[in-house]
Amino acid sequence: MMTNPNGIVTQGQFSFLPPLTDVQITAQLKYALKHDWAIGIEYTDDPHPRNTYWEMFGNPMFDLKDPAGILLEINNCRKTFPNHYIRVVASSAVRGVESVTMSYIVNRPKKEPGFGLVRQEVEGRNIRYTIHSYATDKPEGERY
Amino acid sequence: MSKVNETMKEGKERYKAGVLPYKKMGYWQPDYVPKDTDLLAMFRLTPQAGLDPEEIAAAVAGESSTATWTVVWTDRLTACELYRAKAYKCELVPNTGEGTKTEAQYFAYIAYDLDLFEGGSIANLTASIIGNVFGMKAVKALRLEDMRIPVAYLKTFQGPATGVIVERERLDKFGRPLLGATTKPKLGLSGRNYGRVVYEALKGGLDFVKDDENINSQPFMHWRDRFLYCMDAVNKASAATGEVKGHYLNVTAGTMEEMYKRAEFAKQLGSIIIMIDLVIGYTAIQSMAIWCRQNDMILHLHRAGNSTYSRQKNHGMNFRVICKWMRMAGVDHIHAGTVVGKLEGDPMMIRGFYDTLLDTHTKPQLEKGLFFEQDWASLNKCLPVASGGIHAGQMHQLLTYLGDDVILQFGGGTIGHPQGIQAGAVANRVALEAMVLARNEGRDIWNEGPQILLAAAKWCGPLRAAIDTWKDISFNYESTDTADFVPVATGSH
Numbered sequence: 001m002m003t004n005p006n007g008i009v010t011q012g013q014f015s016f017l018p019p020l021t022d023v024q025i026t027a028q029l030k031y032a033l034k035h036d037w038a039i040g041i042e043y044t045d046d047p048h049p050r051n052t053y054w055e056m057f058g059n060p061m062f063d064l065k066d067p068a069g070i071l072l073e074i075n076n077c078r079k080t081f082p083n084h085y086i087r088v089v090a091s092s093a094v095r096g097v098e099s100v101t102m103s104y105i106v107n108r109p110k111k112e113p114g115f116g117l118v119r120q121e122v123e124g125r126n127i128r129y130t131i132h133s134y135a136t137d138k139p140e141g142e143r144y
Numbered sequence: 145m146s147k148v149n150e151t152m153k154e155g156k157e158r159y160k161a162g163v164l165p166y167k168k169m170g171y172w173q174p175d176y177v178p179k180d181t182d183l184l185a186m187f188r189l190t191p192q193a194g195l196d197p198e199e200i201a202a203a204v205a206g207e208s209s210t211a212t213w214t215v216v217w218t219d220r221l222t223a224c225e226l227y228r229a230k231a232y233k234c235e236l237v238p239n240t241g242e243g244t245k246t247e248a249q250y251f252a253y254i255a256y257d258l259d260l261f262e263g264g265s266i267a268n269l270t271a272s273i274i275g276n277v278f279g280m281k282a283v284k285a286l287r288l289e290d291m292r293i294p295v296a297y298l299k300t301f302q303g304p305a306t307g308v309i310v311e312r313e314r315l316d317k318f319g320r321p322l323l324g325a326t327t328k329p330k331l332g333l334s335g336r337n338y339g340r341v342v343y344e345a346l347k348g349g350l351d352f353v354k355d356d357e358n359i360n361s362q363p364f365m366h367w368r369d370r371f372l373y374c375m376d377a378v379n380k381a382s383a384a385t386g387e388v389k390g391h392y393l394n395v396t397a398g399t400m401e402e403m404y405k406r407a408e409f410a411k412q413l414g415s416i417i418i419m420i421d422l423v424i425g426y427t428a429i430q431s432m433a434i435w436c437r438q439n440d441m442i443l444h445l446h447r448a449g450n451s452t453y454s455r456q457k458n459h460g461m462n463f464r465v466i467c468k469w470m471r472m473a474g475v476d477h478i479h480a481g482t483v484v485g486k487l488e489g490d491p492m493m494i495r496g497f498y499d500t501l502l503d504t505h506t507k508p509q510l511e512k513g514l515f516f517e518q519d520w521a522s523l524n525k526c527l528p529v530a531s532g533g534i535h536a537g538q539m540h541q542l543l544t545y546l547g548d549d550v551i552l553q554f555g556g557g558t559i560g561h562p563q564g565i566q567a568g569a570v571a572n573r574v575a576l577e578a579m580v581l582a583r584n585e586g587r588d589i590w591n592e593g594p595q596i597l598l599a600a601a602k603w604c605g606p607l608r609a610a611i612d613t614w615k616d617i618s619f620n621y622e623s624t625d626t627a628d629f630v631p632v633a634t635g636s637h
Contacts (some may be wrong), residue, residue, distance in 0.1 A: 002348055003569050014321045016349060016573045018603065024581070031584040032510055039388065048393035049388045050317065090319070096504035096525070099309045101317035117383040125372055127415055129379040 002114035007048045009112055011105040012087055022071060025088070025106060029067040032127060034143040037090035038062045039070055043081045045143040048115070048133045074106055079118050083109045083144035154225070159217050166202035168621055169211060170225060174198075175257060176232040178197035183256040184292035185273055186515050188237065190249050190285040190294040190458055192433045194619065200282055201231035201252035207277045209260060229256045238628050249458065251289070251515075263300030266473050274461065285459040291468055292516035299521055301472040305436035305443045307524025308549055309504065311476060315388045316441075320580045321548055322351045323572055326531065326555035327510040330356035335365045339373030341565060343523070345558050346381030346389045348569025353377075354553065356393035357421045357448035367397075367406055375413040375425065392419035392477075400428060407435055417442040422466075423449045424471060433474025444529075445475035462495075463622075464513060467500040471526045481527035483545045484538050490626045491545055501526040502549050527551060535614040536575035536607060541591020543579050562613055567606035574604045 003007060007023070014020060032039050040060035044051060053067060057077040064070055077086050086107035091100055113134035120128040135143040149550045151170040152158040158169075166172065178184055185208075203211075209229035210219070233253035243249035263270040278286050306311050318382055327333070327341045353374075360368035365631045374391045382389045395406035395418050405421070418433050418441055429445065436443040453460035463480070470478050480501060481494040496512030500527045506518040530546055531553035542552055554572050561568025578600040581588050589596060601608040 003565060004384045005349065007299075010349065010573075011316060011387055014577050016493045016570070017581060017600075024585070027585040028581070030585075035311065047386050049382055052313075052316070065620065096522075099313060100318045103316070104319075114606055115383040115386060117380055119376075126412070127372075127373070131379065131383045 001101070002112055007112070008108060009085070009105075009114070011047065011049070013102060020104070020106060023076075025074065026067045026071055027029075028088070028104065029070050032090040033067060035090075035092065037092050039064075040089045041074055041077050041086065042089055042092065043077060043084045043086045043107075043140070045084050045109075046133050046136050046139065047085050048136075049084070049131060051133075054085070054087065057086075060089075071073055078107050085109070104133045111144070129143055149173055149175050153156070153280040158222060159215055161215060161217075163214050165199055166211060167199050168207045169195075169202070169215070170228045171205040171209075171211060171231055172198050172202035173230040173232055176230045178232065178255040179257075180420035181258045181294045183258065183261065183269075183273075183294060183297060184516055185254050185256065186289045186291070187252045187254065187277075188249055188285075188287040188289050188458065189234075189252050189283055190247060192282055192284055192360045195282055197250040197252070198234050200232070201234040201254070203280060203282055204252060204277045205229040205254045208254070208275070208281060209256060210574075226257050227260060229254050234539075244376070247284075250426075252443075258294060258296055259296050261297065263297070264430075266301075266430060266469050270426060270469070278459070278532045280493065287457070287459050288461040288465050290462065290513065290515040291465055292518055293472065295466060295519050295521040298472065298523055299449070300520065301523065302430075302433060302437060302474045302475045303523035304435045304471060305441065305474050306476045308476075308527045309525065311348075311442055311527065315390075315442055317351060317388070319548060320526075320576060321543070321546065321604045322551040323349070323553050323576060324348055324352035324354055324529070324531070324553040325558040325569070325619045326354045326356050326553060327359075328356075328555050328559050330359060331362070332364050335369030335373040336341065338365060338370060339377040341559060342374050342391050343377035343381055344616065345569050346378060346391075348566035349383045349385070349556075349573035350389075350554075350558065350569045351387070352390050352392060352417070352551065352553075354392040354444070355419055357394070357396075357423075357446040359394050360396050368409065371415075372412055375410075375415060379414070388416065388479060390417045390442070394419040394446075395432070396421045396424055400431060402587070403428070403432065405588065407432070407439070407441070411439050411441060417444055419444040420475075421446045422449040422470075426469065429470070429473045429475065436476075438603055442476045444477040445470060445476065445479075447479045455625065462625070464497050464500050464512065467497050467526075468518075469491070471501055471520075471523060475526060476524075477527045477529050477551060479531055480535050482530040482542070484534060484541050491626055493625055495545070496548070498546065501528050511627050513627055525549070525624075527555060531555070536571045536572055537594075537597065537614055539575040539579045539597060540589040543576075543583060544593075546589050557614065560613075561606065562603070562609050563606055568610065569608035570604065571606040574607050575601055575610075 038060040042058040042070035044054035090102035116132045118130040150167045151169045210227045230626045231254045237249040393410045395403045397403045454463040480497040483491045516540040529551045535557035558568035
């Protein structure tokens with residue numbers, strides 16, 4: 001069990017709010033589409049803070065402009081990976097940005113084991129820190 | 145104003161020993177068309193009574209480039225016409241002079257050739273532009289209002305070590321302002337107690353905690369203790385939340401050698417960010433920015449000392465110029481005002497600072513105090529920091545005024561929360577996320593902001609308590625640094 005105030009991994013834009021409903025997600029999809037950002041869906045069973053590359057549930061949907069269609073894909077991903085972390089990621093291709101502009105979690109495992117902090121005591125009072133995902137103690141595909 | 149170019153022709157007469165008005169020496173050229181490669185500067189002049197403003201503008205151009213008080217024949221050994229800065233425009237500032245409460249002020253525009261400056265050196269640039277002229281007897285007061293830096297010169301600077309885009313990628317935080325707090329009390333805590341504040345605030349939900357400008361290495365807490373305890377706090381909070389977290393470790397010290405030593409220790413402990421103060425000087429800032437680029441480190445700058453010369457409207461320099469220089473010098477964060485907090489700031493002026501730090505290309509916008517078009521030549525963006533007297537109850541105003549690319553720092557608003565530091569952090573994070581969500585949904589957060597916060601406070605006790613504690617706190621004082629031009633409905637200048 002995680003001991004932070006929410007008891008969950010708080011990555012993304014909206015992890016401190018109650019889980020987003022499909023209506024709320026649709027509104028956020030519309031916001032991204034209005035800015036001409038491409039929306040992608042990504043999932044993982046290792047939410048380590050520095051695990052950048054979650055698996056892509058298909059390529060970013062550059063040409064899909066219908067929020068209902070994108071929501072359908074999100075729900076397909078949830079059905080396929082009900083116990084994984086799933087995030088919606090928007091990307092801008094505008095010069096000076098060319099990066100992620102939105103990222104929020106829309107699915108998470110029922111139990112989130114969190115992370116351990118491994119302190120390697122080295123010379124003097126120095127410590128080398130490693131953050132360890134408890135989930136990764138189990139093999140891929142068997143983690144939640 | 146006159147459009148007469150009074151410059152004397154080059155030749156024997158021009159170089160006769162003696163004193164010549166600056167206008168005649170070639171420093172006033174109303175028909176000069178600035179080149180794309182020129183540096184442009186705009187000064188606010190308050191001439192001594194009875195003096196010709198154009199002559200004063202020419203004097204500023206002269207004394208900030210090649211001139212001295214008298215004619216010297218050695219000019220004739222140089223391509224002196226090129227090296228002379230040229231005052232090319234001088235106009236009365238609106239609402240000053242006869243019939244107003246303010247004595248006459250003038251906006252003087254001066255062009256400098258690129259060859260007057262050493263590439264990649266803020267020190268050299270500033271030694272010319274602000275080196276001498278502010279003490280000239282002929283001006284009662286003088287203020288550097290804005291500069292246009294040509295692309296050719298910008299390309300000689302590294303720029304922000306990390307930049308907003310890469311910083312967000314490293315932090316894995318997108319589409320919302322970042323949240324921070326400054327540890328309080330700023331002086332007196334032991335390393336162990338200090339780290340406690342850092343841990344609680346980060347675990348509660350902030351992205352960053354920050355040393356204050358004057359936390360270096362004092363008897364109550366030496367720097368190595370602070371670094372060791374803070375990094376334990378940062379890593380423990382990161383593990384507790386699954387998020388990348390940071391603490392700005394202030395490496396400001398008396399010498400470069402000492403600053404490098406502290407920066408190396410921060411890196412060895414795994415810190416993602418270090419901090420310096422503006423008072424270390426332009427050259428030291430550039431050196432630290434280069435070190436940060438080489439060591440994957442974000443560089444936070446506290447603008448300590450700036451108000452000694454940026455606050456008064458008639459003398460010193462506008463903060464937007466500091467913003468430009470600091471983006472060139474290579475810092476990733478700079479404190480740039482809150483609008484609603486305890487420190488100086490007119491909303492449009494502050495937006496101008498933010499645009500200066502974040503734009504790829506800025507158009508002139510007089511109502512924001514932006515006098516020049518500025519192409520930023522792909523220099524990284526620098527993240528503005530809003531810090532000082534802000535709290536969760538102002539979230540709708542902060543998001544409206546400042547947008548997503550900003551770090552909102554709630555020091556007292558986190559640590560002073562009645563239910564504790566973690567609760568304070570939760571209140572701020574919930575208020576922020578609720579407001580971003582609502583804005584993205586298309587709601588009018590400026591007007592509906594208080595209801596949005598109250599709705600979130602129904603399920604979030606810490607937010608409820610924050611609103612109850614600070615609901616009546618605001619800092620409504622008139623700004624000293626305001627626009628000279630008001631926007632008009634039809635909007636063209």
